[in-house]
Amino acid sequence: METPFASAPAFALGPLVVSWTVVTTWGVMAALTLAAWLVTRRMDSAAPGRAQAVLELLVGTLESEIRATIPGDPARFRALIGTLLVFVLAANWSSLVPGVEPPTAHLETDAALAALVFAAGIYWGIRSQGLGGWLASFARPSWVMIPLNLVEQVTRHFSLMVRLFGNVLSGVFVIGIVLSLAGLLVPIPLMALDLLTGAVQAYIFATLALVFIGSAVTGESGEPPDNPDSSSDTRESA
Amino acid sequence: MSFDWATFALQLVNVLILLALLRHFLFRPVAAIIARRQAESAAAVEAATRARAEAEAAQAAARAEAEASATARQALLDKAQAEAAKARVDLLEQARAEAAQIIAEGRTALASEAAASARAQTRAACDLALAIVTRALSAQPDGLDGYAARLAQAITAMDPVERAALLAAPNLRIVLPHEPSDAERGTVSAALAPLGIDAPLVADPSLVAGIELQSDSGAVLNSLRHDIQTIAEALDDGRQTR
Numbered sequence: 021m022e023t024p025f026a027s028a029p030a031f032a033l034g035p036l037v038v039s040w041t042v043v044t045t046w047g048v049m050a051a052l053t054l055a056a057w058l059v060t061r062r063m064d065s066a067a068p069g070r071a072q073a074v075l076e077l078l079v080g081t082l083e084s085e086i087r088a089t090i091p092g093d094p095a096r097f098r099a100l101i102g103t104l105l106v107f108v109l110a111a112n113w114s115s116l117v118p119g120v121e122p123p124t125a126h127l128e129t130d131a132a133l134a135a136l137v138f139a140a141g142i143y144w145g146i147r148s149q150g151l152g153g154w155l156a157s158f159a160r161p162s163w164v165m166i167p168l169n170l171v172e173q174v175t176r177h178f179s180l181m182v183r184l185f186g187n188v189l190s191g192v193f194v195i196g197i198v199l200s201l202a203g204l205l206v207p208i209p210l211m212a213l214d215l216l217t218g219a220v221q222a223y224i225f226a227t228l229a230l231v232f233i234g235s236a237v238t239g240e241s242g243e244p245p246d247n248p249d250s251s252s253d254t255r256e257s258a
Numbered sequence: 259m260s261f262d263w264a265t266f267a268l269q270l271v272n273v274l275i276l277l278a279l280l281r282h283f284l285f286r287p288v289a290a291i292i293a294r295r296q297a298e299s300a301a302a303v304e305a306a307t308r309a310r311a312e313a314e315a316a317q318a319a320a321r322a323e324a325e326a327s328a329t330a331r332q333a334l335l336d337k338a339q340a341e342a343a344k345a346r347v348d349l350l351e352q353a354r355a356e357a358a359q360i361i362a363e364g365r366t367a368l369a370s371e372a373a374a375s376a377r378a379q380t381r382a383a384c385d386l387a388l389a390i391v392t393r394a395l396s397a398q399p400d401g402l403d404g405y406a407a408r409l410a411q412a413i414t415a416m417d418p419v420e421r422a423a424l425l426a427a428p429n430l431r432i433v434l435p436h437e438p439s440d441a442e443r444g445t446v447s448a449a450l451a452p453l454g455i456d457a458p459l460v461a462d463p464s465l466v467a468g469i470e471l472q473s474d475s476g477a478v479l480n481s482l483r484h485d486i487q488t489i490a491e492a493l494d495d496g497r498q499t500r
Contacts, residue, residue, distance in 0.1 A: 041265055107273065
């Protein structure tokens with residue numbers, strides 16, 4: 021029996037079967053990279069164009085959010101959080117292209133994104149606190165909390181994955197059902213709603229990823245710090 | 259529900275690749291351009307601050323220069339006023355000296371002119387006196403005889419009434435410039451006796467020369483003094499008339 025959750029295979033490279041989800045992701049990646057290259061190849065610091073202004077607003081806002089959540093130089097997390105935001109948003113909105121299923125409507129994509137956030141949290145936690153400090157953070161506020169903290173590390177990233185998957189897939193299902201029942205133009209309001217849902221989910225995913233990584237960096241429970249400034253300033257070389 | 263691990267792995271790789279691509283083509287350039295604009299803005303602010311500081315310094319320098327100029331101007335004004343006052347005093351003193359010199363020269367010229375005028379007047383007086391005396395002497399008769407004859411002629415030429423009144427008036431006398439000698443008495447009597455005149459002879463040196471017949475009612479003037487007076491009056495009248 022064919023399940024709607026399964027990814028349809030596009031082609032096979034030997035034993036490796038490449039699904040349409042991967043192909044769609046490649047398309048999204050190509051579109052994002054091409055758009056970024058087109059906009060950033062002729063940037064002017066004195067008289068920025070509209071697209072450049074939008075990108076500068078995006079990057080500036082992103083750095084502000086990062087600075088408000090994680091102490092220190094926001095450039096360390098700018099590419100990761102920004103890529104998550106832009107990719108999830110583009111993937112969600114790819115459903116507007118006829119015949120294209122958004123990659124985030126498939127569990128493998130969301131799982132890959134959540135795994136990346138999980139790995140980033142471990143990496144930055146160990147890098148900022150040291151291995152001992154990062155392991156000791158599981159014993160806060162008491163060693164009794166170690167099992168719960170370990171479970172929390174898995175479940176919150178699992179919930180991150182499932183939240184994105186469920187919201188996007190539900191939108192695809194609703195639009196598909198309405199389209200099959202009512203006709204061609206009826207799903208348009210639902211598609212507009214799906215645009216809003218996709219943007220909100222992209223923002224939520226990026227924000228939660230930032231909070232999870234920030235909690236790993238600071239060794240706290242994930243609450244934003246009061247003082248966003250820090251003495252460390254390891255600015256990423258441009 | 260199935261989970262395709264191959265798709266999961268490919269998507270994980272895809273996201274990592276996209277992360278690298280966007281980092282290279284999107285976030286780094288945009289962050290760089292933002293940093294460059296911030297640097298340019300900071301440089302512009304710094305340049306504006308520096309320019310403002312330079313402008314304030316220039317303004318302060320201009321103010322100081324203006325104050326120095328005002329001070330120098332006041333000093334020049336004071337110096338000019340002092341020089342003007344000194345020049346005024348010098349000019350006044352010079353004017354006074356020149357005026358005094360002019361007055362002195364005027365007085366000298368006036369004195370010189372007065373002396374010259376006095377000399378000219380003296381010369382004119384001398385000339386006049388010489389003319390009067392020359393004319394008077396040229397009109398005088400020769401000797402006492404001549405004066406007696408001219409007196410008799412004048413008495414004869416008088417109006418008879420006036421002559422009678424003269425001769426009848428008291429204190430009739432014949433006046434000579436000196437005390438007459440007997441010869442002179444005889445000459446006078448010989449000249450006047452035909453006219454019926456017999457009067458005492460009296461000496462009056464002021465006559466200078468001549469013989470006059472005088473009484474309380476009048477006189478017949480026939481002397482050098484009278485002629486001189488007559489000539490002088492005539493000359494004086496002629497000079498006034500001119």
